Amino acid sequence: MNLELLESFGQNYPEEADGTLDCISMALTCTFNRWGTLLAVGCNDGRIVIWDFLTRGIAKIISAHIHPVCSLCWSRDGHKLVSASTDNIVSQWDVLSGDCDQRFRFPSPILKVQYHPRDQNKVLVCPMKSAPVMLTLSDSKHVVLPVDDDSDLNVVASFDRRGEYIYTGNAKGKILVLKTDSQDLVASFRVTTGTSNTTAIKSIEFARKGSCFLINTADRIIRVYDGREILTCGRDGEPEPMQKLQDLVNRTPWKKCCFSGDGEYIVAGSARQHALYIWEKSIGNLVKILHGTRGELLLDVAWHPVRPIIASISSGVVSIWAQNQVENWSAFAPDFKELDENVEYEERESEFDIEDEDKSEPEQTGADAAEDEEVDVTSVDPIAAFCSSDEELEDSKALLYLPIAPEVEDPEENPYGPPPDAVPTSLMDEGASSEKKRQSSADGSQPPKKKPKTTNIELQGVPNDEVHPLLGVKGDGKSKKKQAGRPKGSKGKEKDSPFKPKLYKGDRGLPLEGPTQGKVQAELSQPLSAGGAISELL
Numbered sequence: 001m002n003l004e005l006l007e008s009f010g011q012n013y014p015e016e017a018d019g020t021l022d023c024i025s026m027a028l029t030c031t032f033n034r035w036g037t038l039l040a041v042g043c044n045d046g047r048i049v050i051w052d053f054l055t056r057g058i059a060k061i062i063s064a065h066i067h068p069v070c071s072l073c074w075s076r077d078g079h080k081l082v083s084a085s086t087d088n089i090v091s092q093w094d095v096l097s098g099d100c101d102q103r104f105r106f107p108s109p110i111l112k113v114q115y116h117p118r119d120q121n122k123v124l125v126c127p128m129k130s131a132p133v134m135l136t137l138s139d140s141k142h143v144v145l146p147v148d149d150d151s152d153l154n155v156v157a158s159f160d161r162r163g164e165y166i167y168t169g170n171a172k173g174k175i176l177v178l179k180t181d182s183q184d185l186v187a188s189f190r191v192t193t194g195t196s197n198t199t200a201i202k203s204i205e206f207a208r209k210g211s212c213f214l215i216n217t218a219d220r221i222i223r224v225y226d227g228r229e230i231l232t233c234g235r236d237g238e239p240e241p242m243q244k245l246q247d248l249v250n251r252t253p254w255k256k257c258c259f260s261g262d263g264e265y266i267v268a269g270s271a272r273q274h275a276l277y278i279w280e281k282s283i284g285n286l287v288k289i290l291h292g293t294r295g296e297l298l299l300d301v302a303w304h305p306v307r308p309i310i311a312s313i314s315s316g317v318v319s320i321w322a323q324n325q326v327e328n329w330s331a332f333a334p335d336f337k338e339l340d341e342n343v344e345y346e347e348r349e350s351e352f353d354i355e356d357e358d359k360s361e362p363e364q365t366g367a368d369a370a371e372d373e374e375v376d377v378t379s380v381d382p383i384a385a386f387c388s389s390d391e392e393l394e395d396s397k398a399l400l401y402l403p404i405a406p407e408v409e410d411p412e413e414n415p416y417g418p419p420p421d422a423v424p425t426s427l428m429d430e431g432a433s434s435e436k437k438r439q440s441s442a443d444g445s446q447p448p449k450k451k452p453k454t455t456n457i458e459l460q461g462v463p464n465d466e467v468h469p470l471l472g473v474k475g476d477g478k479s480k481k482k483q484a485g486r487p488k489g490s491k492g493k494e495k496d497s498p499f500k501p502k503l504y505k506g507d508r509g510l511p512l513e514g515p516t517q518g519k520v521q522a523e524l525s526q527p528l529s530a531g532g533a534i535s536e537l538l
Contacts, residue, residue, distance in 0.1 A: 012264065013260065013267075013287060013288055013308050014290065015290075015321075015322075015324055016290075016322070017292075018309075018321060019056070021051055023043055027041045027044075027317060028042050028070060029071060030072070030300055030318055031073060032303075032305055033400075034074065034076060035305060035306070035386055036304045036306050037054060037400045038051065038400075039318075040074065042068075046063065046064055047061055047062065047069075048069060048083060050062070053304075060095070060402050066085070070084055070085060070470055071110060073115050073123075075115050075120040078399035079096065080092055080093065088107065088127075089110075090110060091452070092123075092137060104125075104455050107458070107459055108462050108463065108464070108466045109467065110125060110126065111126045112124075112156070117162055121137050122135065126155065126156055126157050127462065130459050130462045132144075132166070134166075134180075140453065145157065145178060147168065148170055148188070154171040155168050158205065161210075161227075162388075165231075166183075168204075169204055171200040172198050173199050173217070188237070200218040201216075202217060203215075205258050207263035208259065208261055208305060212225065214257055220247070220253050221244050221246045223244055224242045224243040224266070245268070245279050245284060250272075252271070252275075252277070253272065254270065255300075256268070256269045258303050261306050264281055264282065266279045269298040273291075274296040274298050274312070275289060275292065277289055290321050292312065
């Protein structure tokens with residue numbers, strides 16, 4: 001694959017739907033790794049499904065949480081994943097082994113988690129009704145970031161492209177730029193509407209290339225700024241946005257916005273329907289609207305880091321949007337002709353001769369000298385699309401792909417060893433003990449893994465009764481909240497919810513169906529379907 005050839009001369013954004021990725025569970029959030037080779041999808045049953053994006057197959061499933069996964073982020077080298085669930089827990093995972101390295105329990109729901117772009121020892125966490133928190137994984141310590149107004153704690157935050165600064169925004173439209181190492185205030189400004197009225201900041205997103213970032217606000221306008229100008233203006237500056245993007249016809253509110261891999265385009269997902277709006281950043285013109293299934297609500301959007309591909313989530317399914325690939329055979333052979341019927345070919349004189357007798361002697365040019373040059377076929381040049389502007393070499397320890405082991409239904413006792421008769425009697429006792437271990441593993445009780453360290457993060461003045469927005473149910477004016485996940489000791493029936501996790505039987509990933517109370521040990525030979533959330537929890 002030569003990424004330099006992907007720079008097409010035409011448009012560099014997706015035009016049509018290119019299939020779906022069905023995780024069986026309901027997908028809620030997704031994110032690409034730095035190279036776009038793996039796609040991590042967080043599901044409502046707490047699982048993280050990792051897709052190999054080149055083969056469009058599932059490479060790994062991590063049973064991460066009990067409650068729905070609401071935010072995901074890859075580390076820079078791709079070896080680690082940090083996830084947040086709706087039960088206020090943030091976890092770090094080893095992608096290769098699927099083991100949990102660390103856990104952090106917060107007092108309020110988590111809206112977003114993000115690795116430091118250059119230092120995977122630091123994680124930025126945005127809890128509800130609280131100032132953003134920066135975790136240091138090595139010593140499990142945390143730092144609460146300063147905010148502009150202690151009474152307004154609806155704060156969103158994001159690292160800039162290289163992690164030198166942290167940008168925070170509150171519900172009064174105030175943006176603060178903090179130095180990551182010292183948390184000192186470097187610059188600040190306020191996002192205002194046409195008049196002096198302010199508007200709430202919903203999200204801040206940075207481009208992978210360049211210094212631009214966008215701010216999604218409650219007034220349904222996406223503002224694009226240049227980070228260098230923000231730093232130049234300093235505190236209480238008044239920078240002007242490079243672009244203001246909005247849907248003037250329908251006044252669409254935006255659920256999720258992000259840049260393309262090259263930073264030249266911006267995609268925004270509608271909060272009303274499954275529709276993706278794509279703008280060209282330099283001009284600010286709307287170039288494409290991608291419409292999904294009517295009636296579906298959009299949950300998340302992610303743009304591939306190096307290709308014109310977008311992944312969007314609605315109704316629990318990941319939709320892929322890509323360019324229409326047209327086969328152009330004349331590009332390989334300019335004189336290629338497509339024949340409707342067989343044509344008798346007339347051979348030219350001396351066409352298939354070993355040596356052309358009629359060929360004139362070529363003039364001696366620099367071609368002979370070029371043949372003597374040695375061509376280097378061993379060294380590998382770094383791919384520019386995988387390197388940052390301040391890097392010359394690729395990361396040699398990067399995890400681009402996951403090895404997939406074949407699943408064996410009924411493994412033999414010792415398929416590669418000697419026959420049972422050849423085993424000495426002195427080893428019979430060891431064989432019996434190993435057989436017991438094998439039987440215990442077959443029963444589903446795997447050897448105990450090292451329990452991850454759990455750290456409780458205490459935040460002062462943060463309410464403990466907040467419920468994550470994914471779990472909120474609009475009631476009759478009193479904002480009734482419904483707890484999702486697996487409640488302790490709950491045996492009664494509850495109403496179905498699209499964000500309620502499924503129960504799984506064994507390690508087969510098959511959801512139970514029908515009345516499950518008292519029938520957990522049902523036979524696996526019974527037909528099981530993979531649809532719908534379970535309405536009855538144990």
